[in-house]
Amino acid sequence: MTMAGNLRKVTGLGGVGGLRRVARLARRRPRVDLSHPARSPLGSSVVNCVTYRDGVRASRGGDLVDTVERVRKHGHGFVWLGLHEPTNDEFAGIAELFDLHPLAVEDAVEAHQRPKVERYGETLFAVFKTVCYVEHEELTATSEVVNTGEIMVFVGRDFVITVRHGRHGSLGPLREELESDTTQLAKGPSAVLHAIADHVVDDYLNVIDSVQEDIDKVETEVFAANGARADPGRIYQLKRELLELKRAVVPLGRPLLDLADRPVRVIDPEIQAYFRDVSDHLLRATEQIAAFDELLNSILQAHLAQVTVAQNEDMRKITAWAAVIAVPTMVCGVYGMNFDHMPELHWRFGYPLVIGVISVSCWVLYRGFRRNGWL
Numbered sequence: 001m002t003m004a005g006n007l008r009k010v011t012g013l014g015g016v017g018g019l020r021r022v023a024r025l026a027r028r029r030p031r032v033d034l035s036h037p038a039r040s041p042l043g044s045s046v047v048n049c050v051t052y053r054d055g056v057r058a059s060r061g062g063d064l065v066d067t068v069e070r071v072r073k074h075g076h077g078f079v080w081l082g083l084h085e086p087t088n089d090e091f092a093g094i095a096e097l098f099d100l101h102p103l104a105v106e107d108a109v110e111a112h113q114r115p116k117v118e119r120y121g122e123t124l125f126a127v128f129k130t131v132c133y134v135e136h137e138e139l140t141a142t143s144e145v146v147n148t149g150e151i152m153v154f155v156g157r158d159f160v161i162t163v164r165h166g167r168h169g170s171l172g173p174l175r176e177e178l179e180s181d182t183t184q185l186a187k188g189p190s191a192v193l194h195a196i197a198d199h200v201v202d203d204y205l206n207v208i209d210s211v212q213e214d215i216d217k218v219e220t221e222v223f224a225a226n227g228a229r230a231d232p233g234r235i236y237q238l239k240r241e242l243l244e245l246k247r248a249v250v251p252l253g254r255p256l257l258d259l260a261d262r263p264v265r266v267i268d269p270e271i272q273a274y275f276r277d278v279s280d281h282l283l284r285a286t287e288q289i290a291a292f293d294e295l296l297n298s299i300l301q302a303h304l305a306q307v308t309v310a311q312n313e314d315m316r317k318i319t320a321w322a323a324v325i326a327v328p329t330m331v332c333g334v335y336g337m338n339f340d341h342m343p344e345l346h347w348r349f350g351y352p353l354v355i356g357v358i359s360v361s362c363w364v365l366y367r368g369f370r371r372n373g374w375l
Helices: 003-011 018-028 064-074 088-097 102-110 172-179 189-222 232-261 269-334 350-371
Strands: 046-053 078-084 116-120 123-133 146-155 159-165
Touching (some): 078 088, 078 189, 088 102, 102 116, 102 123, 116 232, 123 232, 146 232, 159 189, 172 189, 189 269, 269 350
Parallel strands (some): 078 159
Antiparallel strands (some): 046 078, 116 123
16 A cells, blocks of 8 residues: 555544544643753653755644645655654554554564664665763772663655654754754755764764773773772673673664665665765774773783782792791791700700791791792
């Protein structure tokens, strides 16, 4: 069934369907932009619905069905519909109106998907993993460093649907930035897709810079004078958080290359060059993550080596003191056997002589170990 047929089916006189119920629900609750940091009270899952013509935001009015009808009637412009964690019931009417594939709809509602780009007829479905750096006063073995979310994007000839999961990945400022560049926005839905991809990848680079500061602190602590006492749990925690970041960044490489190199009907050819730039930035992020992983391995090995050296130092000290203590132990053991006939047993100066021999022997051993660095 064509998109126009779906529109007639949803808006026909015989029955409005699930979309009208979603529209009435959205009208009863204020349509605030959940993604905007200054406007984030919970409301309807419909965050925003805006029409753009020639890169200019059109005056809004009516519900979603009316907005889509006007766009398709004029034959130019597109609708940008933003959603935040919609349920199956809330998304059902929207999926029917825009003729979205059931598999893509399931992925958009359930979330927890790998970054990817899939084509369903004339609709493009893209999944981006969003990341944010979790601020902390001090890194511990249980500190959360990287928090992830998701943005799903449906791109058609005359619509863009963004579905956001998580409490970050703000699209409000991005929308305002795009609206200030009417030339770019006039290129259609593909310009919005590029802006979202560029925004997500820029966040990757920002998070990587912040993670690097944590790695530098751990590295400085490990190679300090008391580096053997550093907490290895902090290193393991950084490696776990870096793995979380890697799962978000690395799988996006191939989809971005496909958008940059392979012709796609809904992607403006001029926009493909911009995707190449985003792909280059992603490659930089991927290389930095790989370098951080190797650096953390080296830091962990250096820490383990320092612990081993410290243990060897302790064992040498223990061995040296055991050798010093062995001298009086041996002499006292000999004279503790209580034989009747022993030299100097009844001599007046025997006891001071034994104490003197013990003291001199211990002092000689101590000086020798100290000179060799064992004590």
